Amino acid sequence: MTISRESRLQVLRARIEDYEAPRTEASPLRLGVKSIDGLLKGGLAFGRVHAVRGLASVAFLMALAARTEGSLVWCVRSDANEQLHMEGAKQLGLDPHRCIVVQGEADTSVLASMETALASGAVPLVIASLEGGCDRLAGRRVQLAAEKGDSLGLLQVGAKSALNWAETAWVVGSEPSMRARPRWRLELVRSRRSVTRAWSVEWDAKETALHLA
Numbered sequence: 001m002t003i004s005r006e007s008r009l010q011v012l013r014a015r016i017e018d019y020e021a022p023r024t025e026a027s028p029l030r031l032g033v034k035s036i037d038g039l040l041k042g043g044l045a046f047g048r049v050h051a052v053r054g055l056a057s058v059a060f061l062m063a064l065a066a067r068t069e070g071s072l073v074w075c076v077r078s079d080a081n082e083q084l085h086m087e088g089a090k091q092l093g094l095d096p097h098r099c100i101v102v103q104g105e106a107d108t109s110v111l112a113s114m115e116t117a118l119a120s121g122a123v124p125l126v127i128a129s130l131e132g133g134c135d136r137l138a139g140r141r142v143q144l145a146a147e148k149g150d151s152l153g154l155l156q157v158g159a160k161s162a163l164n165w166a167e168t169a170w171v172v173g174s175e176p177s178m179r180a181r182p183r184w185r186l187e188l189v190r191s192r193r194s195v196t197r198a199w200s201v202e203w204d205a206k207e208t209a210l211h212l213a
Contacts, residue, residue: 026046026124026150026152027042027043027046028040028041028042028043028044028045028046029043029044029046029064029067029068029125029152030042030043030067031043031044031064031067031210032067032209032210032211033199033201033210033211033212035199035212036186036188036199036210039188039191039194039195039197040168040191040193040194041193041194044064044152044154044167044168045152045167045193046124046146046150046151046152047146047147047149047150047151047152048143048146048147048152048153048167049118049139049142049143049146049153049154049155049165049166049167050152050153050154050155050166050167050168050169050170051134051155051156051157051161051163051165051166051168051169051170051190052154052155052156052157052169052170052171052172053156053157053158053159053161053169053170053171053172054170054171054172054173054187055172055173055174056172056173056174056182056184057156057170057172058084058129058156059088059092059172059182059184059203060170060172060184060186061127061129061154061156062088062089062092062094063092063093063094063182063203063205063208063210064154065089065094065098065099065125065127065154066092066093066094066095066205066208067208067209068124068125068152069124070098070123070124070125071098071099071100071123072098072099072100072123072124072125072126072127073099073100073102073113073114073117073123073125073126073127074099074100074101074102074126074127074128074129075101075102075103075104075110075111075113075114075117075126075127075128075129076101076102076103076104076110076128076129077103077104077105077106077107077110077129077130077131078103078104078105079105079131080129080131084099084101084129086099091205092182092203092205093205093206093208100123102117107130107131107132107134110128110129110130111128111130111134111138111141111142113128114126114128114142114145114153114155115141115142115145116145117149117151118142118145118146118148118149118151118153119145119146119148119149120149121148121149121150121151122149123151124151124152125151125152125154126146126151126152126153126154127153127154127155127156128142128153128154128155128156129156130155130156130157130158130161131158132157132158132160132161133157133158133160133161133162134155134157134161134162134165135162135165136162136164136165138165139162139164139165139166140165142155143165143167163189163190164190166190167191167192168188168190168191168192168193169188169189169190169191170186170187170188170189171185171187171189172184172185172186172187173185173187175200175213177202177213179202181202181203181204181205182202182203183200183201183202183203183213184200184201184202184203185198185199185200186198186199186200186201199212199213200212200213201213
């Protein structure tokens with residue numbers, strides 16, 4: 001039996017409302033590197049959506065999720081080329097049991113699920129992974145939903161996606177490391193609050209913290 005889009009969204013609303021009680025206003029999500037957090041005026045702002053793309057973007061999103069508390073929603077396509085690997089999440093310090101994974105058949109349904117989860121305010125963090133891009137209109141919709149729920153939205157987009165709707169936009173690539181830690185080239189390519197810059201960083205899963213490489 002095929003379930004309608006509206007029915008799926010109603011199920012999602014019920015699921016996330018069961019997980020978390022209403023929250024107080026959140027402080028920005030600090031990345032843990034003073035120079036980066038200072039540039040961002042404290043970190044990644046709640047009530048906004050931030051875009052991430054690049055070959056190491058999933059690992060970076062898992063690392064950011066590991067720095068938050070409580071349940072989180074991760075919206076993905078059911079036919080995604082790169083599925084979420086929960087064993088990899090554990091290695092990066094993210095407890096898979098915190099994740100409510102919601103699947104959609106296309107980018108439009110993934111964005112609709114993200115919009116619903118953000119607007120509910122039931123979870124502090126909502127992540128969505130698209131196969132393609134997000135245009136300005138769709139970006140505006142998820143931004144308004146994040147403002148309504150005062151939740152943090154992280155949206156993984158394709159290489160050709162528009163970024164002019166995002167509060168901040170990041171490109172994350174892998175770099176070789178001499179130590180047993182993931183090392184990334186982290187580029188801030190758009191920000192409403194600061195200039196753009198780039199850093200080489202390493203992720204410490206035990207401390208759930210970024211360090212300059």
